[in-house]
Amino acid sequence: MIDHEATARTLLASAGLSMSAEEEERLVTTYGTFRERVDALYDIVPDTAEPALDFNPAKSL
């Protein structure tokens, strides 16, 4: 099982931001829910799906 809070603390530490302990705690405690949303993106499309890396609707008309 992934420890979301530990992951969040590691990512924030590597970012080098001068946030207070309270600010870090808020981000850490809310990270898990959105992380689950992000993880769900990996289940939406098939493995063969291509990304839109040069996004412009005009080019796809």
Added chain:
Amino acid sequence: MTTTTDTPATDAATLLPLSIAEAAAALRDGSLTSVALTRTSLDRIAAYDTALGAYVTVIGEAALEAAAAADAMFAAGEDLGLLQGIPLAVKDIIATKDAPTTANSRVLDPDWGKGIDAPVVARLRAAGAVITGKTTTSEFACGLPDPTKGFPIPCNPWNLEHTAAGSSSGTGIAVAAGYVLGGLGTDTGGSVRAPATVSGCTGLKVTYGRVPKSGVVPLGYSLDSVGPLARSAADCALLMEVMSGYEPGDPSSADVPVPHFSAALDGDLTGLKVGIPTTYFFDNPALDPEVHDAVTSVSTVLAGLGAELVEVIVPFPQAANDANNLTFLAEGYAYHRANLRTRWSDFGYSTRDVLARGAMFLGSDYVQAQRVREAFRTEMQKVFSQVDVLLTPAAVGPAGRRAEMDMGHLFTGVGFTGQWNLVGLPAISAPCGFSSTGLPLAFQIVGGAFDEAAVLRVTDAYQRVTDWHRRVPPAPAVA
């Protein structure tokens, strides 16, 4: 607020509920001058904006000079079009040559955009529009207002205790409160539509690339768009005819034809298919019943105007909204990373909380969001092969109380707007009623790529037979 005018009021006329078209007619039949209209606009700002917090900078002298120039042209028989002499507002992340751009932030270089007009502003000026000043935005177009940073706090004109939403808060207030007849906002996940929704005006998020966005402080490079807010879809159409079109040197600008948007506004929806995505958008447990009922009533009106209602499925709308959030967080963090590291405390408390979330994801997450983006684009092309537009609620509920706002909900809650930014589609928010607490409710019309004409046509048809868009905020807020 910085005010650069001391010109006294000389005109008692109210801007409410004047439309751009009505003002344009009055300017041409001699019953109104642009100077009188602009003075009224400046008077209203001076009288009410301490309470409403819509403007960061008012450029009264420059506005009156532009108005006088417009009047002189009318007198000389020169007519640049229906925006000539019309007072407008510009969101304070869009460069204007005669007013500073702050992005409502202590972090932005004070010389950013100095002395230049963003192309979209230059187009409005070339059409004779009168720029009245720069309007409040969420700092860098994200986060909640921070009262410790010295910028005005935008308040909902219908109830000062409630939010004016964001990020184009000030322009939404300025239109709803009758300071101006229209203005510019930007939209990365809903930032034109949300302020329009909660303030009770009409706001159009344009197709990505339709309107040039150079000269605008970026938030999400691949998502940002500049769009109009005005009292009605018809007024948005008039603004769009000037704002739209290819801009050489703007890498996101699309070289596609610009239709005569106003020409399609005839009130007749015969033969037009309106998709109703009940799943997620209408059956969502998070949806306020009053919003559900108000938007459902819109579908009845549209059917009465000749539209065919078609039940449709929008595939994975929540994932598409989440992918949009992830994309703007990653792109926004890339833009702000250096300043976040060195000037953390200069950012507002909420802005830094939002932007720091961009440091908490991996490169692979961003790429996966772009895979979802491509898949959603393909799915939406299928949907728009069945229908002309979609009807959805613009938000799950009316404006919340300012004291209870929490940006964390943006990333864990339900959203009806970000999906369309992810795939660059046009979408409009327009009023369709009020909550039992007296706050505006709104619907959203979404169109296919570069089909703003259909979006505007449907919304205009609705507004021809209803008057929600004509309602104005009550006393004491702005009366």
